[in-house]
Amino acid sequence: MEQSALDQIQSGQREIGLKRLFNEDYNIQEQLFLKAMNSFVDQSRHxxxxxxxxxxxxxxxxxxxAFFVFLVSLSFWIMLIRRLQKWGGILSQEIREHHKAEKTANTLERKYQDLFEYANDPILILDPMTYRLLDVNRKAVDLLGYERDELLGLSLNDLIxxxxxxxxxxxxxxxxxxxxTVSECTxxxxxxxxxxxxxxxxxxxxGDKEVYQCFARDITERRRFQEERLHxxxxxxxxxxxxxxxxxxxxALTAISGYNALGQNLLPKRHPALESxxxxxxxINQANGLIRGMLTFSRRQETERQSVELRQLVxxxxxxxxxILPAAITLEIDVASVQNFQVSADITQLQQVLLxxxxxxRDAMPDGGTLRxxxxxxxxxRGDGSDTAGWVRIEVSDTGIGMPPEVQARIFEPFFTTKPDEYGTGLGLAMVHNIVSQHxxxxxxxxAVGQGSAFTVLLPPATPDSTQDEIISSRNWKSGAGEMILLAEDHRYVREIMAAxxxxxxxxVVQAEDGLALLDRYRAHRDRLRLLIADLDLPGCSGLDALRQLRARGARLPAILITGTDSRDLSDQLDMETLLLRKPFQMATLARLVYSLLHQEARVDDRTHLDRPG
Amino acid sequence: MIGPISIVLVDDHALVRDMLRQRLAQETDMVVLGCESNAQDAVRCCVATRPDVVLLDIDMPGLSAFEGARSIKRQCPGTRLVFLSAFFHDRYIDQALALEATGYLTKNEPPEVVVQAIRQVMTGTVYFSDEVLTRIVVSEDGARLAHAPESRTRLLTERELEMLAYIARGLSKKEIARTVGISVKTVEQHCAHLMEKLAIHDRVELARLAIREGLVEP
Structure with missing residues (x-):
């Protein structure tokens, strides 16, 4: 019973167990109880x-x-926060980069647009299927002459x-x-x-589809240069x-001419063969003229450039x-709008051009008309990029039969002619082209066929130097009247050329090779001498010293002193009758100067060669 | 007593040479000592006969007329040089002036002008036509042609110009050496210099340049 009560207590039925124990025998029960309790307590305690x-x-x-979980959680959160921070950074960087890329893309887009719009070459964007123009830039608009909206409705074939x-x-x-690919078209x-x-x-x-991007470069000028080069x-x-x-x-002509002259010399004056x-x-003269014409095409032609006043020339x-014009052709000349325009030209060649x-x-107007x-x-x-500001325009126009474009394209080619064989050599216009180019x-x-033709010759003005040359070469050349000049120069060849x-x-001309000879020749010809030309650095006695001696003896004739090396200002040592001519100088300058001094013209002012007393 | 003006005629065109000989023979104060067809023979003839005047055509095969003239001038200082050319070529005139030639005539002139020129140069002066005279410039270095063409050939010496002319005529270095009377090595040196100066290393291009510059007839 005790055991069962204890078992009950142990098994959790304490109340029942205890009741059973206490009710039965307290002492025993108490002991048992205490024992049990001790045991229980011990057991319980254990x-x-x-x-x-x-x-x-x-x-x-x-x-x-929990701590572990906490730590893990904490790590996780830390990691998460860090990751989030990182992701946030990346995200914000990506956002920044995106913004930047967007900005760059916009800038590039604008740049592309600007490039496209303001490119110096016309750019056409075409639909690859229909060849319709999808976009064009300003240059294309300018090149083709259409409005942009008009062009966007056109196909490429409408433009070619x-x-x-x-x-x-x-x-x-x-x-x-x-x-x-590159190609040329019209x-x-x-x-x-x-x-x-x-x-x-x-x-x-x-982006949304593929397109043709075409560059259409105007090559009019390039073609012109190519053609000119070819020509x-x-x-x-x-x-x-x-x-x-x-x-x-x-x-051959020299021999013919010479033998002809020999034959003429051998015949008596009234011999009937002389006429032939x-x-x-x-x-022979005509043939020599033909040779001169042929030489127009040679770089070694004999030309003499001078300043030509065009109005006067015409x-x-x-x-x-x-x-040369038949009565049926009326000649009109209009030169009023150009006053005193000088060109540097070979006058004979320029006349040849006009002729x-x-x-x-004339040949283009067989039935008559007007030649202007x-x-x-x-x-x-002039719309072709060439600068002809300050140039002059000579136009020769007719009201004749005109020329179709294919003839116009070839007229400046040598040996190209539309005239019958007996009339044209095909060199006339080629000659014109060549002469004008050389100038x-x-x-x-x-x-235009049936309406006539107009040839325009454009010439640049003469440079100041060539104008000066003109003054030199056209005036006072061959103007002497036998006046005697004393020429003193130690360089024999130079002296001979000047004398000639x-x-x-x-x-x-009386020549002297040094200063002493100068004084000697002066003494011998003093009555007839009208002018003295002397080199400043003559051996024996310098030109200046010789002149001073002559002046001291009362010689009043005008004088020209020539110097090459002496750069001193000698104007204070020269009298009013003496000019200083500096080398290099042209023979024509010398001739002009001599004329001026002998004829007491207004004093020559040639800044490049002359010094005069101040 | 002063004798007649002795003359040597040099022209590769027999017709011109014979005509001039006949024409000059009519002048009592002139005597033709020799008629040659190239500059090399002209030098030999002049050295042998010492004429007063040598009338030299410019463009002849073989030795260049200017080289021949230089040789005549050196060996016969009393002989006056008168050049006779088909045309007025600036390059030729410039070279004639550099040689201090006493005359330059074109074949366009009638034979009377040749006679007159010979007489004039015998008076100690020079004979150039109007066109040439107006363009002569007197400088410190002597006389030259105004507005003479400026080109790269200006960089060349007289000798190099001469070599260029021979190259343009198609002569080999050996032939040039034989013609001028110098060694092949010297010719090679001159050619190397002129090619370097002109920056042209092709014989065809050199020939084209020489023709363009009027150094030789095409």
Missing amino acids: RLIDRLQHEKSKELLSLWA LGDDQNSVEQLLKTLCPSNS YRHKDGRPFPVEISGRLIDA SQKIEAIGQVADGIAHDFRN LKRIDQV ENSADLFRR NLMINA ISLSPASAD GGRVEVRS TLRHVGYE
Whole structure:
């Protein structure tokens, strides 16, 4: 019973167990109870301790677990925060970069737009299927003459001349992102005017679809340069051939002319054959003229440039022009708008230009008409990039049969002619072109079949130097009247050339090789001498010393002292009758100076060569 | 007693040479001592006969007329040089002036002018036509042609110009050496210098330049 009560107590039925124990025998029960209690307490204590220990372990474990969890959580959160911070940084950087990229893209877009819009070459964006224009830049608008909106409705074929359409289409078909092809074709301006264009393009990705991006460069100027270069090469080749032919031709003519002269000398004065021999002379002269014409194509032609007043040239040539024109052709000359325009030119060649243009105009009007020669200032901006400001424009126009474009394209080619064989050599206009080019000018033509032609020659003005040369060479050359000049120069060859020049222009020359000879010759010819020319550095006695001696003896004749090395200002040592001429100087300058001194003209003011007493 | 003016005629064109000989033979104060067809023979003839005047055509095969003239001038200082050319070529005139030639005539002139020129140079002066005289410039170095063409050939010496002319005529270095009477090595040196100065190292281009510059006839 006790045991069962104890078991009950132990098993958790303490109340029942205890009641059963106490009710039955207190002492025993008490002892038992105490024993049981002790045992129980011990057991309980152990159990409690165990439990407590167990609980404590469990709690500790829980605590540790919680702590661990806390740590893990903390790490996690720290990591998370850090990651979030990092992600936030990345995100904000990405946002910044995105903004930056967006800004860059916008800038690039603007740049591209600017490049596209303001590119110096016309750019056309085309639909690859229909060749319709999707976009064009300003230059394309300017080039083609259409408004932008008008262009966007057009196909590329609307802008290209018929013959070139197929080739351009073929070109476009070959385009791909990695292939850019270049080709030349002819575009048509809105006003119908054709012009050459170099077209290049590639297939590009425009975002939503692929398009053709085409560059259409106006190559009018380049073509012109190419044509001029080609023409120059042809002329050079012809010049070389002409030079060779002219050389042999002239030798033959020299022999014919010489033998002809010999024959004439051998015949008595009234011999009937003389007339025929003189005719041969005429033919020889004509042949020499032909040689000169051939030499126009040679770089070694015999030219003499001088300043030519164009209005005077045209007016002076008017009589000659009238003589070659039949009565049915009316000649109009309008030179009023150009006053005193000087060009640096070979006057004979310039006349040749006018004459060739006149003859062409005459032949273009077999039934008569009006031939007009006009002079006018050239406009500065001629629309082709060339600067002709300050130039003069000579226009020779006719109301004749005109020329189709294919003839116009070839008229300046040597040996190209539309005239019958017996009338044209095909060299006339080539000669015009060559002469004008050599004078730094340009020649152009406008013509329409049935309406006539107009040739325009554009010439640059003479430079101040060439104007000076003109004054030198055209005035006072061959103007001497046998006046005697004493020339003292120690350089024999120079002295001989100067003497020959002075004799050639009409003076008598006495020469002296040094200062003493100068004084001696002066004494011998003092009554007839009109002028003294002396080198400043003569051996024996300098030119200046010799002149001083002569002045001391009362010689009042004008004098020219020549110096090359002496750069001193000698003006205070020269009297009013003496000029200082500095080397280098041209023979024509010497002739002009001599004339001026002998004729007491207004004193010459030649800043480059002369010093005068102040 | 002063004898007649002795003359040597040099021209590769037999017709011109014979015509001039016949024409000059008509002048009682002139005597033609020799007629040659190239500069080399002209030098030999002048050295042998010492003429008063040598009338030299410029463009002849073989030794250049200017080189021949230089040789005549050196060996026969009393002989006056008168050049006779088909045309007025600036380059030729400039070279003639550099040689202090006493005359320069073109074949365009009638034979009477040749006679007159010979007489004039015998008076101690020079004979140049109007076109040439107006363009002569007197400088410290002597006489030269005004507005003479400026080109790269200005960089060349007289000898190099001469070599360039021979190259343009198609002569080999050996032929040039034989013609001028110098060694092949010297010719090579001159050629190397002129090629360097002109920056042209191609014989065809050199020939083109020489023709353009009027150093030789095409």
